[in-house]
Amino acid sequence: MRKRKLIDLARPSRQHxxxxxxxxPAVILVAAIIAYPLLISIDISFQDVKLPRMGAARKPFTLENYQDLFSSPEFWHTCWVTLKLVVVVTTACLAVGLATALLVNNRFRGRRIARLAVALPWAVPEVIATVIFAWIFDSSFGLMGWLFIKLGLANQMVAWFSDTTAAFWVVATTMVWKGYPFVSIMCLAGLQSIPEDFYNAAKVDGASALQRLRWITIPSLMPVLGVTMVLVVLWVFRDFSIIKVLTDGGPLKATQTLSIMTYNEAFGFFKFGYASAVGVITLLLCVIASMAMLGRGSKAMY
Structure with a gap:
């Protein structure tokens, strides 16, 4: 009987x-791990919840969290900081990652070691990498301040984490160092899939290296670059540990992103309803940004 059921399911008309x-099983697991907590967060965002408790009665439906959020100057400042960080880090990661991928894609002695060195920052845990950069930019004995003095760019140690502009660029530099190896790995995989015949034919036609890059490499990498850019943008949007360890959103909230704001509102001020509203807005921004980038990427391919 069981064999007959399996045979019936194997028929072409019933294979779906x-x-x-x-x-x-996979759909049920994803729904339990992702969809259910997401729905709970959306539900809490429409309630005035200070500290959620299991089995507690549901509080009345309200739009107060979103009204306070959109009328808050802190929220709009945080959105601006997040947007700046996304643009700076994504652009730098794509530029450095593509350049290093093109470099290690060439044949030269020690290429394996060079590829390993390029991918090494991606293997370092974020907290460890952040602690290293916190030491490098330390205002008392940091390596970067010492280099600035030796190069004549500063007369004394620079207080990187006390200045709003300097703190922002320290965070951006750390995130670029941590994120560009992922772009390099993705681009290197895309470069390996480009047929060598394309370059040979272009060389026969007299195309220069820049022309081959412009008309062969970049168009062939567009699908890879599109997906990579989406992943990097989502990573910058949600990254928490680098900013938390380096600056904790300071000074004067100059490095406070939406993820840091969500954490502070939830576990600093115990405003879980308000924090859930920030999280929902962050999710919507990520979805909109992803759809926009994927839409432009598909148009560029055609």
């Missing part, structure tokens, strides 16, 4: 049911 059955 077999696919649904095989996917069901």
């Amino acid at each position: 049911w077999l696919g649904y059955i095989l996917l069901a």
Whole structure:
């Protein structure tokens, strides 16, 4: 009887049911891990919840959290800081990652070691990398301040984490160092898939290195670059540990992103309803940004 059911499911007309059955455990697991907490967060964002408790009665529906959020200068300042960080880090990661991928894609002695060195920052845990950069930019004995003095760019040690502009660029530099190896790995994989015949034909036609890059490499990498850019943008949007360890959102909230604001409102002021509203807005911004970038990427391909 069981064999007959399996044979029936294996028929071409019923194979889609077999696919649904095989996917069901994964779908249920994803719904339990991602969808359910997301729905709970959205529900809490419409309540005035100070400290959520299991089994507590649901509080009345209200839009007060979103009204306070959109009328808050701190929220709009945080959005501006997040946007600046996303643009700076994503642009720098794509530029450095593509350049290093093009470099290690060439044949030269020690290429394996060079590829390992390029990917090494990606393997370092974020907290450890952040602690290293906190030491490098330390205002008392940091390596970067010492270099600035030796190069004549400063007369004394620079207080990197006390100045709003300097603190922002320290955070951006740390995130670029941590994020560009991912772009390098993705671009290197894309470069390996480009047929060598394309470059040979271009060389026969007299195309220079810049022309081959412009008309062969970049168009062939556009699908990879599009997906990579989306992933980097989402990573910068949600990254928490680098900013938390380096600056904790300071000074004067100059490095406070939406993820830091969500944490502070939830676990600093115990305003879980308000923090959930910030999280929902962050999710919507990520979805809109992803759809916009994927839409432009697909148009660029055609």
